[in-house]
Amino acid sequence: MGKIIDMINAAVLAGTPLLFGTLGEILTEKSGNLNLGVEGMMFMGGVSGFAAAYLYNISAAQQTSGLIAVIFAILGAFAAGALGALIYSFLTVTLRANQNVTGLTLTIFGTGFGNFFGEHMAISSPGGFAAVDNTVKAAFGAVDIPVLSKIPYIGKLLFSYNFMVYLSVFTALLLAWFFYRTRYGLNLRAVGENPATADAAGINVTRYKYIATTIGGGICGLGGMYVVMVTCSGVWVHNSISGLGWIAVALVIFAAWDPYRALIGSLLFGGLSIMRLYVQLGIPMQIYDMLPFVGTVIVLILTSVRQSRQRSQPKSCGTNYFREER
């Protein structure tokens, strides 16, 4: 029993960055923008969030407050991810550049951006590696919730995580509420499905695309920050995102563009990526490392045969809208 709970704990922790990436991309695709730059935006968010907390940590030294470091990390990560998405929006919405090419370029750019500044911080620090101190690390550790965390089993299962986990779940619920219950969510879905109809109904298609894509990028950035601050315990590790952004893109399809399903998907894929620690099958480690990607391929194959119109990609996704082309 204890081992299963340990495994679920680890799966949730490993799945959280995927969840952020998936949610950000769902929001983006709902506006009809297929932004393949999730990986890049996660790198940008990762390095910027880390840098914000790290530089604050250095300057405040002994007076460092965990809460302020957390706020810096969140703001830095969100802003950097949003900046990447803003570049993407400008290129595809305003200049009508090809969405696939722009997204791929953003991935390459973001990866370079992250590794360059990350390495720069590492080599300019005295020890040769950049790391936050224990105060900051603790702020990203498990939150002790009075009473709830003490309940046997349930406490460990549900109330033993760091605040980023709760934030990601909250984001999923918020997005679901936004899409399915609010007027703006409805308008956004119409923009992604049929921008010409939305335009005719008086919806500002360009504004919706910009805002949704930019906020989506910010959410992806938080996923990158999680990897650096939680998974890597506040130390900059070269190539730390390493493909998580791509899994998130596939998870969007797995989740059928639904935030609730994204919760399940990220837990499942988080589980796949930590399996080697919990299920020993006597196979080479590299095979374990392959599992999430093999899973991604299987998901893509299975979902490509699905016909339901309710659970398919927003129809205008991947094509730019140009009013005069009606």
Place this chain on the structure above:
Amino acid sequence: MKSKPVDAIRIKNACKSFGSVLANDCVCLSVRNGEILALLGENGSGKTTLVNMLSGIYFPDSGSIEVNGKEVTIRSPKDAFDLGIGMIHQHFKLVDVLTAAENIVLGLPGSLRIDRSALNAEIRAISKRYGLEVEPEKMIYDMSVSEKQTVEILKVLYRGASILILDEPTAVLTPQETDKLFNILRNMKKDGKAIIIITHKLNEVLSISDRVSILRKGRLIDTVETSTTNAQELTEMMVGRFVSLAIDRAPCADTEQRLRLRSVTCRNADGVKALNNVSFTLMAGEILGVAGIAGSGQKELCEVISGLHPIEEGKISLVLRDREEKISGLSPSEIANRGVSLAFVPEDRLGMGLVASMDMVDNMMLKSYKDPPGFFVDRKPPKEMAERLIRRLEIVTPGTSTPVRRLSGGNVQKVLLGREIASNPSVLIAAYPVRGLDINSSYTVYDLLNEQKQKGVAVLYIGEDLDVLLELCDRILVLCGGRVSGIVDARSTSKEEIGMMMVHIDEEKEVGA
């Protein structure tokens, strides 16, 4: 609603041109509150252009528009909304994966959270008032065409429109659905709304409208009270008297049967029967004209014969040297190999048949790249063929290596038709081959078709201009809503007769079954 008799809409001397084409030439139009005005005219007569100026899609070059007695400027669909003008387009503007209610409320201002039960109640209230039937929570993709139209009407009513414009609303409806729609329109009329309905179906005009405005070639011919007119008079005004073109009609060369269609039925993408029980025999050495209002099944007819569109029922067979062979169910290339050639000129002219960015030689090769078989293609024969066509048909082009998209419309059509003819077909289907051509080019095309006919080719000519059909063809098949309303001898019939058959099926005369 105003008690004094102010026109809901009054258009004064509206002109609109596209390039050198005058789509509307000083048209005046008015509609009162509580009245249904029918706008009647053939395709291309400028009906849609006129109402698009009311709905904010086009802006008039000159002239003025008054709404409820006040002069207004309509620059966008939103301006039209604000003035209470609602347009129901021929092609629905709905988001498939949303419900009816969601589509209706789309883009409207209001509270952050949508109160669905209140919204549904409101929609039901409007529906009840006008006799509309709609399920607010039903997804659009689960709806029939008629249900989708109902949602469009509701969308307009929900936004508080008092002036409704319907662009050919019955084109996609069954007769029963049309009756239902007309009842709804009558309810709206009783409620004091002004309604403009565009149509070219005479029986509908007579049954629903209070007054009729007839447009022809961009001009307003007349506005008459429906009660004082009849179908004959309206047809005459709509079709008008054209300057006759004298086309040499060669006598029929041959009289053997070539292509037989037996009870052919097919459905279009919307699931509507595009062809319904169509039967006819195409003779070798004749030109069989196909007349009908646009969208009566002409496109589907071409496509089922050439194998591009599957048929649901019936049989198509080709007769060659007294041997009858079934060709329905074969692939397009197998049908083409048996000598059935399709020269289809769709509205965008380059869509089907030619690749715009390729030059003439490559376009010739699209048809012949398979012979001789092998990995490499021989560009010499197609190049010679292209040069032959340029000389024969007097195609104006800088050379065989110029992309066809750079050629003028008439020359593009000559390339297409020339290539089809060069393959020595036994059946030639020419759909709108003179669309957009000037008189001279049109005559070249007529001559080409006549020449084919004399060679014993069975020609199916799908045309728009009744005068041309009458003079060029030997027999004319009239399509009406996907059914054959009659096949007449072009030498003895009249334009009026065909015009009537185009809009009305006389059950006794119906050919088929």
